[in-house]
Amino acid sequence: MGRAAVSPDELARVRWKGEATYRVLSYYFGVRWNSAPIGDYVRSVLEPFAVPPDPREQRSPPTPGTPPTYFLVKRRPSDDARYELLYGDQYAFNTMIRSPQLANVLTHLFWNINVETTRRTGDFLLVHAGAVVTPRGDGLLLPAPSGSGKTTLVAGLVREGFFYLSDEAGAIDPVTGRLHPYPKALTLKRAPEELFPDLVVGNGRRDLLPGTWLVRAEDLRPGAVGGPSEVRFVVAPRYRRGARTELAAMSRAAGVVELADNTLNLPLYRSRAVTLLARVVARARCYRLEYGDLDEGVRAIGRLTRGRPRSIEQPA
Amino acid sequence: MAGNVSVETKEIPADDIDGGFVAEPRAEVVGVEMDGEAVLLLEGTRELHALNGVGTVIWGLFDGSSTLDEIVADLSEAFRADPEVVRNDVLELARELGRAGLLIGVAREEPAPVPTSPQGLAQGTEVPPFRFPALDGEAVGLEDLRGRRFLLVNWSPRCGYCLRIAPELAELEPGLLEHDVGLVFLTIGGEEENRELVESNGLHSTVLLQDDGQSVVFEGLGTPAAYLIDEAGKVASELALGANEVPVLARQAAGRDGRRRRRGKGRRVS
Numbered sequence: 151m152g153r154a155a156v157s158p159d160e161l162a163r164v165r166w167k168g169e170a171t172y173r174v175l176s177y178y179f180g181v182r183w184n185s186a187p188i189g190d191y192v193r194s195v196l197e198p199f200a201v202p203p204d205p206r207e208q209r210s211p212p213t214p215g216t217p218p219t220y221f222l223v224k225r226r227p228s229d230d231a232r233y234e235l236l237y238g239d240q241y242a243f244n245t246m247i248r249s250p251q252l253a254n255v256l257t258h259l260f261w262n263i264n265v266e267t268t269r270r271t272g273d274f275l276l277v278h279a280g281a282v283v284t285p286r287g288d289g290l291l292l293p294a295p296s297g298s299g300k301t302t303l304v305a306g307l308v309r310e311g312f313f314y315l316s317d318e319a320g321a322i323d324p325v326t327g328r329l330h331p332y333p334k335a336l337t338l339k340r341a342p343e344e345l346f347p348d349l350v351v352g353n354g355r356r357d358l359l360p361g362t363w364l365v366r367a368e369d370l371r372p373g374a375v376g377g378p379s380e381v382r383f384v385v386a387p388r389y390r391r392g393a394r395t396e397l398a399a400m401s402r403a404a405g406v407v408e409l410a411d412n413t414l415n416l417p418l419y420r421s422r423a424v425t426l427l428a429r430v431v432a433r434a435r436c437y438r439l440e441y442g443d444l445d446e447g448v449r450a451i452g453r454l455t456r457g458r459p460r461s462i463e464q465p466a
Numbered sequence: 467m468a469g470n471v472s473v474e475t476k477e478i479p480a481d482d483i484d485g486g487f488v489a490e491p492r493a494e495v496v497g498v499e500m501d502g503e504a505v506l507l508l509e510g511t512r513e514l515h516a517l518n519g520v521g522t523v524i525w526g527l528f529d530g531s532s533t534l535d536e537i538v539a540d541l542s543e544a545f546r547a548d549p550e551v552v553r554n555d556v557l558e559l560a561r562e563l564g565r566a567g568l569l570i571g572v573a574r575e576e577p578a579p580v581p582t583s584p585q586g587l588a589q590g591t592e593v594p595p596f597r598f599p600a601l602d603g604e605a606v607g608l609e610d611l612r613g614r615r616f617l618l619v620n621w622s623p624r625c626g627y628c629l630r631i632a633p634e635l636a637e638l639e640p641g642l643l644e645h646d647v648g649l650v651f652l653t654i655g656g657e658e659e660n661r662e663l664v665e666s667n668g669l670h671s672t673v674l675l676q677d678d679g680q681s682v683v684f685e686g687l688g689t690p691a692a693y694l695i696d697e698a699g700k701v702a703s704e705l706a707l708g709a710n711e712v713p714v715l716a717r718q719a720a721g722r723d724g725r726r727r728r729r730g731k732g733r734r735v736s
Contacts, residue, residue: 247629249662250662251658251662253624253659254623254629254659257623257624257629258626258629261626261629262626264626295688295707296708298688339654401500401501401503401516402500402501402503403499403500403501403503403504403505403516403517404516406498406500406514406516410505410507410514411512416512417512420510421496423507424498424505425496425498428498428505431500432500
């Protein structure tokens with residue numbers, strides 16, 4: 151990942167236009183930029199994770215706990231690789247990517263934040279899953295590998311009144327077993343207005359990342375971000391073009407396997423993951439959902455979660 | 467034979483387990499039981515094993531003191547079941563779990579090729595036809611690629627995992643060429659961003675721009691993903707999915723050691 155290093159002098163000559171500090175689950179980092187439109191875009195995408203900057207953190211030498219920083223540099227139009235992403239602190243850093251395409255650099259930035267968040271987050275068991283809270287307040291996990299249509303399904307549910315926790319990872323507190331928000335911008339592969347014709351997304355600089363739509367939950371529905379909740383449903387979704395919508399119950403043991411198979415930090419939790427997931431699933435009902443139409447998939451989940459009896463049995 | 471094996475000194479192959487064998491779980495096995503069904507994990511692996519109700523009952527009787535024949539007798543009597551049927555179930559389960567490394571005294575075997583999730587196309591399946599423009603503008607279809615093996619990779623210049631493995635695939639290109647294996651990327655996104663990605667990583671392989679979303683070859687699958695396709699245009703490998711498995715498949719196709727591949731997700735038994 152690290153390519154030719156840039157000298158500290160060169161970085162010191164950059165005239166920065168802004169910076170911000172973020173905490174995504176256990177990952178604490180800063181972003182600095184020298185182009186206001188790029189900065190505005192980054193701010194809008196990462197807004198749910200913004201924390202106040204602490205000027206005392208930026209000291210020499212960096213003290214332990216100093217957040218690493220991403221440096222987004224835009225160069226002169228004559229430069230072949232006009233955009234560059236560097237990572238480190240102001241004294242020791244590496245180039246992550248240089249490209250004539252801003253989209254490549256921004257993609258790498260958001261991807262790396264996601265990867266580092268998963269790598270550094272030990273405070274939560276992270277399950278590769280969509281995560282929402284039903285209008286009744288029940289946690290719903292949608293475990294599935296990449297490409298299964300998680301994000302689109304989550305977006306559809308949020309539009310229908312579910313509360314957003316994440317389109318990437320269900321964050322489970324190992325002490326309470328509750329599902330916590332990781333409300334990153336949803337990464338849609340189609341324009342949101344194509345999926346939801348009545349939706350107006352007010353993100354002014356969507357041209358910066360053509361072909362990918364990073365949409366905040368607040369843009370899908372104001373007040374859409376949910377809070378910690380008990381997991382009451384596990385639904386493993388699979389989108390297949392032309393498929394009939396089918397919701398089939400699976401055993402809780404199969405639910406544990408489904409969640410553990412999709413656990414991102416299983417090596418960190420090892421066997422504790424299985425006992426924790428068993429504790430979580432003991433209070434949930436588990437299903438597989440195959441669907442070929444977003445609206446039908448959303449309706450199936452809506453019917454399922456509305457029909458849940460409130461008195462669910464407690465684990466033995 | 468198996469029942470007399472010294473479990474302290476020698477491990478037997480799972481297929482040698484017979485009615486005299488005394489089954490005992492390894493200490494590294496972690497199990498949870500839910501609604502009468504067990505989930506087992508061998509510590510240090512990602513392999514999970516879900517047992518159905520019958521399997522869970524049998525597993526609970528693997529106590530390190532009873533032979534499998536004794537367990538069969540107890541179960542046949544308790545459930546008034548045909549002893550031969552019960553014996554088959556017990557032996558099959560013990561062998562499965564033994565192969566998975568869950569039983570003391572039984573040699574663990576590498577997991578058989580597992581159905582990955584999602585499974586993708588089965589080996590031997592004809593690849594669904596496709597035809598897309600390459601970066602030079604010329605349309606290339608499956609029929610143009612027949613007659614030579616090639617690695618078909620589901621790709622996106624906006625996928626961080628693709629960006630991560632691009633240098634390794636570039637490094638493997640000469641080896642693939644040497645083994646007469648082509649490399650073809652089925653990608654999304656525009657011409658410019660794809661060109662920039664391959665050029666900046668020194669890739670020289672064919673890049674096909676899918677103009678209408680995903681082709682049916684990789685429908686429902688994320689990026690990166692790959693199959694080895696044979697000369698007849700049929701799938702010749704398991705689906706490789708993700709930034710760990712795709713380079714392994716490429717290494718194997720290039721005649722390199724593929725050991726860095728992660729182990730599968732574990733078979734489901736019973």
